[in-house]
Amino acid sequence: MLGSDLHKQLSADHEVVGMDKEEIDIVCADDCKKAVAEVNPAIVINAAAFTDVDGCEAQRDACFAVNAEAVKNICLACRDRDIKIIHFSTDYVFDGKAQSPYREQDVCNPINVYGESKLAGELYLQSLSDNYLLIRTSWLYGVNGKNFVRTILERAKAKRFIHDTMARAGARRQTHSSTLSVVDDQLGSPTYTKDLAAAVELLISQNHKGIFHVTNRGHCSWYEFAVRILKEAGVDNVEVKPIKTSQMPRPAMRPAYSVLSMQKFISLTGKAPQPWQLALQDYLKNINAIN
Template sequence: MRILVIGSQGMLGRDLVNRFPNFSDSKFPCIEVVAANHKHIDITHGPNTSTFIAQIKPDVIVNCVAFADVDACETRISDAFAINADGAKNVALSGKETGAKIIHISTDYVFDGAKNGSYIETDKPNPLSIYGKSKLEGELAIQEISDNYAIIRTAWLYGLYKKNFVTTMLNLGRKNRSVSVVTDQCGCPTYTADLSYAIWNIISLDLRGLYHVTNDGTCSRYEWAKKIFALTGDQVSVLPVKTADYKRAAAVPRNASLNCAKYANASGHKMRLWQEALEEYLRQWNDSASN
């Protein structure tokens, strides 16, 4: 099986490239991973995307590319839609031409956060931000073009290879001995290593359609930060603030919790609790920082 990972230098993309070969088994004894970044393919350019994918001839395309700077999207609107919407469309069209399955990574930001309880896949999206609107447009384009796809909505990603909420908290806490974190934004912290395994499950089982995939459980960003310092033992004061007190360009969903029962039932795999994943991540992060 040949898997093309587009966005291979991103946080999730690097995890996929490193982990996919380790998932080989009797059903898929040979997994060839082709890593592609912006130097190899420009998904905002249809002909370039088509030519590159036709040359690779992948069985599966995992599109990890996103303009994910939520606040920057509010001013760079054309860039957001070019990457998150048109880019997804171009990948889907090229995948259809070559017969490749499309795995597309989407976001909890397609919802407005007004629901009481976790969002399921059939809940109606209502994005508040340009980022969310552009990601939703990408989802809709894929669904219109292809029937051989899996769209994976995930949330609050962190991993070893890029700056993220966890590393930001650690760095700020160790520098200032206090951090201010919002208490009224709730979601599902998700470790990219765990998400990588779930993506492989979706590929190997040939699951199709729309799935929510995060680590199990929800928390506020304030609770997440408190847990980070509890696990590291750092003596850092976590100060509660409200979203209204934290000035930013983009509106974000207050409740971004995703219900992942559909994925668990279809795959037979339930993602572990976010607290367990965070504990493992911090061990690995400390090990990598000391080497």
């Protein structure tokens, strides 16, 4: 999802060599060395990850292999060459107990395996490279890939289909047939991968290094996000019901509050990404999802 938007964004002014899993398995140290030697890049950007947060709980080793050990492989492949590494991490490295946006230097304390593995990847990067950009982001959605916005639109479409079919069949009881339940006690910042890719290009052009938090501006709960998605898409016959996380148990725990502070990015770059509501409108237009 992010990788393809980065490729598109950066290709305008840079020579970009995109590689997917068929061309490079980042878990394989030799693949990483070979790719770096062949391409001889100025910058290596790692947008690959094991991103199935619930799947990580059951597949801890596979998750650590991609999110942590592979970062070591990339760092070692770039060692002794003048290569900048750009790597992505997550709001899930924090425990979600804060009440104000997390800053780059705040203490990490992940509460699920995905967060632990991403933090381990961060630590490899910080200890094995002195020329890196570590970008923590959150709640991504983009044109290429499975994401919350698409899921809500698909679920709403399915609910409407059931509702309309029942109505046509004259069913008397249609209770809940057009209601979606979404958690209202997890707060974060939805982020459009196209805006994140533009922010990455800005950080590159200004030659920044170190840790940066980058998201669209503002925050909401998943429930508020779902309501806004359906409103912007013009879906008015599906109701969204707020529920608590405890009513929808999942294998991985989620931080209750994972808003990342954009203060450092804004003060050092002089630019601010657009608010999440405007980014959502852009995205829905791009995927032709507005009724």
